[in-house]
Amino acid sequence: MTDPFTIELLRNYLLVGAALFALGMLGFIARRNLIVMFLSAEMMLQGVALSLVAFGRYHGNWSGQIFTIVILTVAACEASIAMALVVVLYNRRSSLDVTLWQDVREAGVSTSDLADEAAEAAPIDDEAGVESYPHLTPAGVEPAHPIQPWTERRR
Amino acid sequence: MSGFFVQNVWLIPFLPLLGGLVAGLAARRFRFDAAIPVAAGVALAFLVSLGAWMSAGPETTVLVSKWISAGSLVVPLEFRVDGLTTLMLSMVTFVSTLVIVFASGYMHGDPGYPRFFALIGLFVFSMTGLVLSNNYLLTYAFWEGVGVCSYMLIGFWYTRPSAAAAAMKAFLVNRVGDVGFALAIFWLWSVVPNHDLSYQNVLSEGTLHGLSDTAKFWIPFLLFWAATAKSAQVPLYVWLPDAMEGPTPVSALIHAATMVTAGVYLIARSTPLVALAPEVQLLISIVGCTTALLAALIALTQTDLKRVMAYSTVSQLGYMFMALGAGVGSVARLAMVAAMFHLFTHAFFKALLFLASGSVMHAMGDVIDMRRFRGLRHRLPYTCGTFAVGALALAGVFPLAGFWSKDEILLALESAPHAAHEMHLSFGWVYSLIYWIAIFTAFLTAFYTFRAFFMTFWGPEKLPSPDDPEAPAVDPHADHGHGHGHDDHAHAGGHGGHHVGEESPPVMTFPLMILAGCAVVVGFLFGPTGFFEGHLEHTLGFEGLPEGHHAFSWATAIISTIAGLAGIALAYTLYAVPSPIPSRIAASIKPLYRASLDKFYIDELYHLTVMKLVQGLAAASRVFDVVVIDRLVEGVARTPRLAARDVLSKYQNGLIQFYAAASALSVAVLLLVLLFS
Numbered sequence: 155m156t157d158p159f160t161i162e163l164l165r166n167y168l169l170v171g172a173a174l175f176a177l178g179m180l181g182f183i184a185r186r187n188l189i190v191m192f193l194s195a196e197m198m199l200q201g202v203a204l205s206l207v208a209f210g211r212y213h214g215n216w217s218g219q220i221f222t223i224v225i226l227t228v229a230a231c232e233a234s235i236a237m238a239l240v241v242v243l244y245n246r247r248s249s250l251d252v253t254l255w256q257d258v259r260e261a262g263v264s265t266s267d268l269a270d271e272a273a274e275a276a277p278i279d280d281e282a283g284v285e286s287y288p289h290l291t292p293a294g295v296e297p298a299h300p301i302q303p304w305t306e307r308r309r
Numbered sequence: 310m311s312g313f314f315v316q317n318v319w320l321i322p323f324l325p326l327l328g329g330l331v332a333g334l335a336a337r338r339f340r341f342d343a344a345i346p347v348a349a350g351v352a353l354a355f356l357v358s359l360g361a362w363m364s365a366g367p368e369t370t371v372l373v374s375k376w377i378s379a380g381s382l383v384v385p386l387e388f389r390v391d392g393l394t395t396l397m398l399s400m401v402t403f404v405s406t407l408v409i410v411f412a413s414g415y416m417h418g419d420p421g422y423p424r425f426f427a428l429i430g431l432f433v434f435s436m437t438g439l440v441l442s443n444n445y446l447l448t449y450a451f452w453e454g455v456g457v458c459s460y461m462l463i464g465f466w467y468t469r470p471s472a473a474a475a476a477m478k479a480f481l482v483n484r485v486g487d488v489g490f491a492l493a494i495f496w497l498w499s500v501v502p503n504h505d506l507s508y509q510n511v512l513s514e515g516t517l518h519g520l521s522d523t524a525k526f527w528i529p530f531l532l533f534w535a536a537t538a539k540s541a542q543v544p545l546y547v548w549l550p551d552a553m554e555g556p557t558p559v560s561a562l563i564h565a566a567t568m569v570t571a572g573v574y575l576i577a578r579s580t581p582l583v584a585l586a587p588e589v590q591l592l593i594s595i596v597g598c599t600t601a602l603l604a605a606l607i608a609l610t611q612t613d614l615k616r617v618m619a620y621s622t623v624s625q626l627g628y629m630f631m632a633l634g635a636g637v638g639s640v641a642r643l644a645m646v647a648a649m650f651h652l653f654t655h656a657f658f659k660a661l662l663f664l665a666s667g668s669v670m671h672a673m674g675d676v677i678d679m680r681r682f683r684g685l686r687h688r689l690p691y692t693c694g695t696f697a698v699g700a701l702a703l704a705g706v707f708p709l710a711g712f713w714s715k716d717e718i719l720l721a722l723e724s725a726p727h728a729a730h731e732m733h734l735s736f737g738w739v740y741s742l743i744y745w746i747a748i749f750t751a752f753l754t755a756f757y758t759f760r761a762f763f764m765t766f767w768g769p770e771k772l773p774s775p776d777d778p779e780a781p782a783v784d785p786h787a788d789h790g791h792g793h794g795h796d797d798h799a800h801a802g803g804h805g806g807h808h809v810g811e812e813s814p815p816v817m818t819f820p821l822m823i824l825a826g827c828a829v830v831v832g833f834l835f836g837p838t839g840f841f842e843g844h845l846e847h848t849l850g851f852e853g854l855p856e857g858h859h860a861f862s863w864a865t866a867i868i869s870t871i872a873g874l875a876g877i878a879l880a881y882t883l884y885a886v887p888s889p890i891p892s893r894i895a896a897s898i899k900p901l902y903r904a905s906l907d908k909f910y911i912d913e914l915y916h917l918t919v920m921k922l923v924q925g926l927a928a929a930s931r932v933f934d935v936v937v938i939d940r941l942v943e944g945v946a947r948t949p950r951l952a953a954r955d956v957l958s959k960y961q962n963g964l965i966q967f968y969a970a971a972s973a974l975s976v977a978v979l980l981l982v983l984l985f986s
Contacts, residue, residue, distance in 0.1 A: 183969050253964070256964060260962075
């Protein structure tokens with residue numbers, strides 16, 4: 155049986171997968187925005203999933219596919235939880251900057267506090283509230299958002 | 310019908326266990342007398358034993374269930390119903406029933422009443438299981454069970470330091486013996502065919518012939534080692550006198566009639582095995598003789614009524630071992646029958662004597678020191694009468710039980726030198742020596758028994774009073790801890806003072822009378838009629854024992870009777886009325902008197918040697934533990950803490966990116982290692 159999925163094709167897939175993984179990792183390490191970091195992590199996951207599918211196809215069995223579907227399911231669950239966490243974290247500090255959480259560490263370990271530098275560079279909006287939303291690239295019209303209990307508490 | 314009893318012989322251990330469980334779990338909640346289920350269980354077990362007695366056969370075994378099945382070690386839960394077993398079962402359950410009835414009066418009002426009967430039920434379960442078991446390992450398991458029950462019952466009043474110490478002592482000394490039993494079992498397991506430890510395999514002719522000379526000597530020796538602890542022989546008898554710290558019914562049941570006979574039973578059961586080693590038999594005889602004489606000499610001067618009985622028990626057990634050891638050559642069968650017969654009769658009259666002592670103790674407000682009361686025969690007529698019967702039986706007066714059994718033992722000892730000569734053994738003369746020592750011991754036995762009897766029941770009446778110079782110093786704090794602890798416990802709830810000096814209730818005197826009746830009749834009913842020997846013929850391995858012809862020896866009977874009567878007469882002259890003669894004699898041989906009173910300093914000797922050695926060892930172990938092992942463990946425990954605090958915690962700096970980079974690098978390094986290794 156002639157299998158069109160040759161090793162060269164597999165190599166290409168793997169290269170794309172590795173590139174996705176590397177980019178994701180780079181993003182995770184380099185960015186400080188929680189949501190972007192999370193997106194980067196998802197990208198790493200997709201790189202791995204792609205490799206799995208490619209291997210599955212190359213070996214002519216379904217295990218790679220099945221594994222990938224499972225991964226996707228788990229990733230979806232994980233995404234919902236992670237986004238919930240991100241919202242909670244954002245409500246606490248009114249910012250998505252991960253360095254603001256640097257004080258969650260072993261007591262007594264002194265490191266140069268990147269959050270302070272960040273604060274110097276861009277002071278946090280004093281009037282945290284409904285107005286201070288993540289500064290993502292604006293796209294479209296900002297929706298009307300009703301006041302939610304958590305924003306209520308924050309005032 | 311008889312087959313029914315044999316098939317359901319498992320009921321004999323099971324019913325007392327059930328009774329004990331019911332007593333222990335339900336008696337307090339449902340407010341019924343805890344003695345009833347146990348007494349009922351044991352009494353029913355006695356009936357089953359009687360039924361099984363009728364159909365006992367040397368090869369009758371009942372497979373109840375599997376127990377251990379591990380590779381080549383296959384041990385079934387199998388019971389044996391032969392002559393020896395049914396004999397022991399009937400005796401144990403009968404005496405136990407009476408003791409339980411007695412105890413229901415004696416222990417009345419004790420806060421631990423249900424616990425007491427639960428333990429008694431458990432004990433009868435273990436003891437009947439011990440004699441029913443058809444292999445050495447199962448016997449061993451029940452042997453341990455009996456030891457545990459004994460421990461718990463000696464320490465029944467565990468708040469008293471002396472009782473707790475006595476319980477510990479009994480348990481530890483028994484452990485020493487159990488080592489011997491365990492070693493014997495290991496050895497047997499490795500040498501017998503198919504690793505089958507059942508009696509019919511171990512004691513079969515083929516197996517016995519196949520044993521090496523070393524095994525032939527050492528296995529009986531190890532079994533005898535086990536028996537010395539359980540049956541209180543020199544040098545491991547020291548626990549038994551202290552065991553009197555337990556309630557008196559316990560002393561009567563466990564430390565006189567049943568448990569202490571387990572060692573005798575074990576040796577009797579293994580007679581075909583022991584008969585292979587005449588040297589061990591000689592050793593058994595010598596140890597038994599030493600024990601009998603030593604304990605009798607100690608009993609001469611004791612003032613505690615129960616202690617006199619305790620040493621008397623040790624002494625009589627020594628008698629049984631003397632007989633077992635005398636079974637060389639053609640005497641084997643006679644010796645085994647004599648030992649078992651003495652065990653049988655002794656159980657009745659010694660239980661009787663103990664219970665009568667308990668009755669005295671009960672009436673005297675838990676005073677047991679014979680110097681503090683006197684002349685109780687009018688106040689305690691039933692106790693006095695039954696005690697007298699028991700004492701006469703123990704002294705070996707015709708025609709009571711002790712006479713017949715003691716006579717058989719002496720007959721065996723008398724025949725032993727001749728049998729040893731026939732077998733070309735050079736030590737036959739030792740048996741002649743033992744024979745004369747045994748007769749001397751019989752004299753001593755009669756003397757100390759009647760010394761106790763006359764001191765308690767004869768002479769002008771005197772009741773215990775705190776003003777007595779012999780009374781322990783009255784210390785309101787220490788008082789309840791030691792001397793009167795029993796009073797404190799047994800008669801809590803208004804059973805204290807007003808009973809002093811009154812005869813015990815019928816529930817206590819009735820068992821005494823039944824036992825007294827038995828002490829009179831079992832001797833001539835079972836002995837000279839040949840009924841006892843006839844029953845023992847249904848025992849495994851008994852057919853193989855050489856049967857010599859041994860006529861009833863008039864000389865021995867007359868000599869032993871004279872010795873017994875002389876002892877009684879001497880005790881009467883010295884103690885029937887208070888006289889200064891005994892103290893004058895004591896003063897004239899002061900060192901000997903002191904030595905006997907202080908139990909020949911055996912306890913002190915143990916303290917100086919074994920105890921000091923063990924305590925030194927324990928202290929050294931403790932030092933080693935604290936200095937070496939604890940330091941090592943602490944060091945191991947400290948390592949992760951140091952590593953975490955000084956090295957690793959620096960890397961938990963709260964920067965997610967740092968963690969991510971570190972993980973990525975680590976994975977990269979791992980991959981590189983995997984790729985290029």
